[in-house]
Amino acid sequence: MTSAGWTAEGRPLLAGVAAGSALVLREPLSFWGGVAPATGRIIDTHHPARGQRVTDMILVLPHGRGSSSSSTVLAECLSAGTGPRAILLGEADGILLLGALVARELGVAHCPVVVLGDVWQRIATGNVVRVSADGRVTVRPPVEARERDR
Amino acid sequence: MLAGEHGTAMALAMRIVTAMAEAAGAERLIDISGAHIDSCLYHGPVGLRFAERLADDGARVRVPTTLNVSALDLLHPGSVRLDEPARSEARRLMAAYESMGCQPTWTCAPYQLPDRPGLGEHVCWAESNAIVFANSVLGARTDRYGDFMDICAAITGRVPAAGLHMAANRVGTVLFRLRGFGRAAPEEEAFWALLGHVVGARSANGVPVIDGAPTSVPEDHLKALGAGAASSGSVALIHVAGTTPEAPTLRAALGGRTPLRTIEIGPDDLRTAAAELSAVDSSGDLRAVSVGTPHLSLAGFERLTPMLAAARIHPDVTFYVSTGRDVLQGVEERGWLPVYQAPGIRLVVDTCTYITPILAPDETMAMTDSAKWAWYAPGNLGIAAAFGTMEDCVRSAVAGRVIRDFGWLDG
Numbered sequence: 001m002t003s004a005g006w007t008a009e010g011r012p013l014l015a016g017v018a019a020g021s022a023l024v025l026r027e028p029l030s031f032w033g034g035v036a037p038a039t040g041r042i043i044d045t046h047h048p049a050r051g052q053r054v055t056d057m058i059l060v061l062p063h064g065r066g067s068s069s070s071s072t073v074l075a076e077c078l079s080a081g082t083g084p085r086a087i088l089l090g091e092a093d094g095i096l097l098l099g100a101l102v103a104r105e106l107g108v109a110h111c112p113v114v115v116l117g118d119v120w121q122r123i124a125t126g127n128v129v130r131v132s133a134d135g136r137v138t139v140r141p142p143v144e145a146r147e148r149d150r
Numbered sequence: 151m152l153a154g155e156h157g158t159a160m161a162l163a164m165r166i167v168t169a170m171a172e173a174a175g176a177e178r179l180i181d182i183s184g185a186h187i188d189s190c191l192y193h194g195p196v197g198l199r200f201a202e203r204l205a206d207d208g209a210r211v212r213v214p215t216t217l218n219v220s221a222l223d224l225l226h227p228g229s230v231r232l233d234e235p236a237r238s239e240a241r242r243l244m245a246a247y248e249s250m251g252c253q254p255t256w257t258c259a260p261y262q263l264p265d266r267p268g269l270g271e272h273v274c275w276a277e278s279n280a281i282v283f284a285n286s287v288l289g290a291r292t293d294r295y296g297d298f299m300d301i302c303a304a305i306t307g308r309v310p311a312a313g314l315h316m317a318a319n320r321v322g323t324v325l326f327r328l329r330g331f332g333r334a335a336p337e338e339e340a341f342w343a344l345l346g347h348v349v350g351a352r353s354a355n356g357v358p359v360i361d362g363a364p365t366s367v368p369e370d371h372l373k374a375l376g377a378g379a380a381s382s383g384s385v386a387l388i389h390v391a392g393t394t395p396e397a398p399t400l401r402a403a404l405g406g407r408t409p410l411r412t413i414e415i416g417p418d419d420l421r422t423a424a425a426e427l428s429a430v431d432s433s434g435d436l437r438a439v440s441v442g443t444p445h446l447s448l449a450g451f452e453r454l455t456p457m458l459a460a461a462r463i464h465p466d467v468t469f470y471v472s473t474g475r476d477v478l479q480g481v482e483e484r485g486w487l488p489v490y491q492a493p494g495i496r497l498v499v500d501t502c503t504y505i506t507p508i509l510a511p512d513e514t515m516a517m518t519d520s521a522k523w524a525w526y527a528p529g530n531l532g533i534a535a536a537f538g539t540m541e542d543c544v545r546s547a548v549a550g551r552v553i554r555d556f557g558w559l560d561g
C-alpha cells in the first residue's frame with residue numbers, strides 16, 4: 001500500500017463528517033446480542049472480532065445481521081459514548097441506519113452512515129479514515145506504516 | 151405531514167420514514183395494513199426518550215399494531231430480576247407504546263395471534279423471527295425493519311416502496327438442496343432449527359430457497375427455520391419449494407431464473423450446526439432448560455404438555471417455558487396449566503429468558519431446543535448452552551445433565 005492513501009465515493013445514508021481509526025469486521029454484526037452498550041465491546045460469541053471495542057472507531061462492515069433491536073442498541077451505544085464515530089457499509093442496512101438517525105433526531109450524537117459497495121473490503125483495521133459530508137471516504141495507512149514506507 | 155400540520159410527533163415519524171425511503175432509493179411510500187413493534191423491549195434511556203417524545207406529543211397508531219416482548223413479565227412480576235432504574239424505565243416504555251394505541255400482546259410471535267396478515271398484504275413488522283415468518287409463511291410483505299421504524303410506520307401508516315415490498319426482490323436467489331436425508335429427519339422440529347442456522351449463515355443478503363423438503367411442513371417447523379436463519383444471518387424471506395405460498399414449485403420460487411449459488415446440505419452440515427450452537431463442553435451438570443423461543447405455540451404446548459406431565463424435573467434444574475399471554479389463555483382453557491405449576495417448571499410470559507435477567511445467577515449451563523436462544527443466550531447471559539430436540543431437553547432436565555441423540559438425522 002502506498003503512503004498516499006486512496007479515496008472512494010460512498011453514498012451517504014446519513015450524511016456527516018467523521019475521522020478516526022478503522023475497525024473492519026469481515027462478518028456482519030448484530031448490535032443487539034452483539035455489542036454491550038456499557039462498554040462498546042463486541043460480545044457476540046460467534047463473531048471473529050469478539051472482544052474488540054467499536055467505541056470511537058470508524059466501523060466498517062459488509063452489512064448488519066440478526067436482531068431488529070440492533071437499531072436501539074446502536075442508539076444506546078451512541079448515547080452512552082461507546083458507539084462508533086461513523087459506520088461504513090458494503091450494502092445499505094436500514095436497521096443500523098435507524099439507530100444513527102434516531103440518535104441524531106434526539107440530539108444524542110451524529111454518526112454518519114455511508115454505503116461504500118465492494119470497496120469496503122480494501123479498508124484494513126487500523127487505517128486512518130476520513131468521511132466527508134458528500135459521502136467521500138479517504139483511507140490512509142496508519143501513521144506507523146507511513147513512517148516505515150518513508 | 152413533514153411540515154408538522156399533524157403535530158410534531160407525526161412530523162418526526164414522517165422524517166424517519168422519509169429518510170428510510172431515501173436510503174432505500176424508494177420513489178414513493180405505500181400504505182400498510184398493520185404493524186408489529188419491537189421497540190417496546192427496553193435496552194436503555196434512548197429508546198424510552200424516543201417513545202415518550204412521540205407519546206407526549208399525542209402520537210397514535212393509524213393501523214392495528216401489536217407489541218413484541220418487553221423486558222418484564224407482568225403476569226409473574228417477581229420472576230424478572232431487573233434493577234432500578236431499568237425496571238421502572240422498562241415499565242414506562244411499555245406504557246408509552248400502549249398509550250399510542252398499540253395492543254398489549256407482548257409476544258415475539260404475533261403470527262400466533264388470531265388476526266394475521268394474508269398473502270400480498272403490506273405490513274411493517276420488526277422482530278427478526280416475525281419478519282421472516284410474515285414474509286415466508288404468510289406471504290405478507292414486510293421489509294427487514296428495525297426498532298423506531300416500526301412505530302413511525304404505524305403512526306404514519308406508510309412504508310417506503312422498497313425491499314421485500316416489491317415483487318422483484320422476493321425472488322429466490324440462493325438455492326439450498328437437501329441431500330442424504332431420509333423421510334424421518336425433516337419430521338423433527340430440530341431439523342428445521344439447524345437448517346435455519348445454516349441457511350442464515352450462508353445466504354449473505356440473498357433470498358434462500360430450500361428444495362427437497364416434504365411438501366407439508368408444519369408452521370412450528372417453519373417458525374424454527376426462520377428464527378434460526380434470522381439469527382445467524384440477515385435473512386427476511388425463505389421459500390420452501392412446495393410448501394410456502396410464493397413457492398408452489400421450485401421454478402416459481404426462483405422466478406424461472408438460475409440461482410446465483412447452489413449449496414448442498416446434508417446430515418453432516420446439520421451436525422456441525424448443532425456443534426456450533428452448543429458449548430464445547432456440554433457434558434457438565436445441567437442447571438436450566440429454556441423452550442419457547444420464539445414464544446411457544448399452542449401446537450408446541452400440545453407436544454410438550456404430555457412430556458412434562460410424565461416427567462419429574464431434577465431438583466437442580468429449572469425448566470423454563472416462554473409464551474405469549476394469548477397462547478397462555480388457550481393453555482388454561484385446555485386445562486394444561488397445572489402441568490406448568492409443578493416443581494421445577496416455570497412459565498415465562500410477556501418476555502423471554504434470554505433478554506432480561508430471569509435465570510438464577512448459578513444457572514450457568516442451559517439447554518434449549520431453539521437455534522435462536524442457543525445463538526444469543528451465551529453472549530447475552532454469559533452462560534454455556536447446548537442445543538437439542540424438545541424430547542432431549544425434557545430427558546436432560548429429568549437427568550440433571552445434557553443428554554442428546556442426533557441419530558434422527560440419519561433417519
